[in-house]
Amino acid sequence: MNHLMAMPVLVPLVAGACLLITFKAPLMTQRLISLGSCSLLALLGIWAVLQAGQHPHTLYYLGNWAPPYGIVLVLDRLSAIMLLLTACLSLIAGLYACRGTDREGAHFHALFQLQLAGINGAFLTGDLFNLFVFFEILLIASYALLLHGGGRARSRAGLHYVIINLVGSALFLFAVGTLYGLTGTLNMADLAVKIALIPAEDQPLLTSAALLLLVVFGVKAALLPLLFWLPRAYSAASAPVAALFAIMTKVGIYAMLRVFHLVFSQGEQPINLTLWEWLWPLSLATLLLGAVGVLGSASLRTMTAYLVIVSVGILLAAISLPGQEMLSSALYYLLHSTCLTATFFLLADLIGKQRYRGYDRFSLVSPLNHRWLLGCLFFIAAISISGLPPFSGFISKLWLIQSAIKAPSGGLLWGLMLLTGLLTLIALSRAGSRWFWRPTTSVSSPLRLDKTSFVLICLMLTTSLVLSLLAEPIIHYLERTAEQILSPDEYIHAVLQSAWLSEAEVVP
Known part of the structure; x- marks a missing residue:
């Protein structure tokens, strides 16, 4: 296995843990750890884009347990693009925060890294439950980052932000539980196979779970009528936090692309x-x-x-x-x-x-x-x-x-x-x-x-x-990415492989 696959999650997770342990260290030390992590993530993002260009699907089995029983990370063109975009954005936002924003409250860099771990994990996971876990990691970190620096406006915006996302998390659990009850699995590739074979009497319940996921991802992406938390929250956050939050809505859009085109696209009536x-x-x-x-x-x-x-x-x-x-x-x-x-x-x-x-x-x-x-x-x-x-x-x-x-x-x-x-x-x-x-009017002492x-x-x-x-090579890469998204069979075969696919024909 290529252990570099796990690094976009492990690097910020370890950096965040180190920053929490050494929270009394000088601010310069904390900045070096945080910026070092962001720089390494940028290099890993470049590697991910190149790797996805050469190999359609790169898999990493945690604990060496094969799916659908074990946790699997999957790197393809879409996840690679999102990893690179997040890394570049985090590096700029982290550098900007070092100009004074990180002094306004405690644990800024630790929370910053934990949010990156959640975002990167959401882009790489091949399991629906772990998508929920990584969502919670990035959301918990974002709650504290939104309140960084204090103030009435941030507290008020943070309250609305927390409440609406907690409701979304609860609905996510309901949807995940329903899907597991119907199929006995939460691996996305395995779900796609099992859902295609769901009997007609279970279709209404399956559709309800899918619509619940639409609501959940709509909350993350700020889809009407679930968007009214966003203007107040984003405008109240400090500048580098708001800049990093620019990728947060795209996590919801990524989840729609991944889950709807993969999990719910199989069968005679997708x-x-x-x-x-x-x-x-x-x-x-x-x-x-x-x-x-x-x-x-x-x-x-x-x-x-x-x-x-x-x-x-x-x-x-x-x-x-x-x-x-x-x-x-x-x-x-x-x-x-x-x-x-x-x-x-x-x-x-x-x-x-x-x-x-x-x-x-x-x-x-x-x-x-x-x-x-x-x-x-x-x-x-x-x-x-x-x-x-x-x-x-x-x-x-x-x-x-x-x-x-x-x-x-x-x-x-x-x-x-x-x-x-x-x-x-x-x-x-x-x-x-x-x-x-x-x-x-002119001023005597300019800022x-x-x-x-x-x-x-x-x-x-x-x-x-x-x-x-660089529009031409970027467009070519994105065209191949779109082709890959619209061909979920390749993802399913890559994750489950032909031996498991032959066994999965029988729905339990």
Whole structure:
């Protein structure tokens, strides 16, 4: 077995445990452990992408117990992409936190690493129960990270965040218990085989379990009507925490792709067809609500939180439509939107620290230091996330629109995407002109601009340009990824192998 498969989970888990044990160590020591872990995860992410490109499915059996009896980790193109994206995002967010955010409360870096362990585990697990376990690990860590630094706004947002996710966790257990009672297994590949052979009298119960999972993943992904916790929680969190949270909704979307295309796609009447029918109108409503929220936001952090909701709506609508091209274009948009929303959370903090009052609120007029420098950053980020050339936003939305036109009912998504882009452009233009174009009074003692934070945001914006310059090889990789997702038989054979498949024909 290739033990590197377990490292994306073990490295942050061990780092988090060490940080908890040595919580009295100097802050610099804690930073070195945390950043060392993030750097190693970035290297492991690159390895994962290369490994998945050469070998369709790489398996790791914990304790050397073969599935479906033992725990298995599965690396394919989709999980490899998500691992690399999470690692790069965590490294930038961790470096940004070291500029002072980690001083605001205790155990920041330990919680940061534990959340990464949960996220990476969710991307690698091949077992539905362990998906629940890793969800709980990342959620428990995110509860504390959201409250890091204290304050009434964070406590209030944290309460709503905890309650809605605890309800989601309870529903997840109900769904998992129902599936286990019906099939006697929770290995995803084995579930796919057993569910295809479920007798007709058990179909209503099976459909109910699938719809429960749709609700659970909808909570994680912030799908309407389960999204109202997100704007308050994300806008109240500290900047590096909110930047890392940009990947959290994508964990829910990943779970939908993995479970619905694999577990519920087999048999003569696949259950995932019913799930897509529910997901399509809800995702369009999510997209529309997110666009209205962007236009009506009172601060840049709140606007960015609604931009996350917009990206969720577009992604879920895209994966609801059939076709390999539609799915691959959605994956490209996932990379773009995650990087850009994380950038905006960091940019909002940098701008807020250069204002004498009001932080990032639009309604308050305040002198702004380094106006032209920050204005250039804001302009580049705005045109990229709005979908204007030459950045990745233009390529991702163009590819999505071209794919949507070919898909049935895709014209509705096409129209809503154009409307959302227009509303986003209006909102960002209004914010930019209010901050950077209006003349402001001069100040006698300007605030110091943190050069490291500025460089980190520039690096995040560079990822948008890199996605554009390397669009051809990235698109080719994503097309193969979409093909792999839509061919679940390969995953099932890789995990269970032919010997077990022949025995699994008889349902207990």
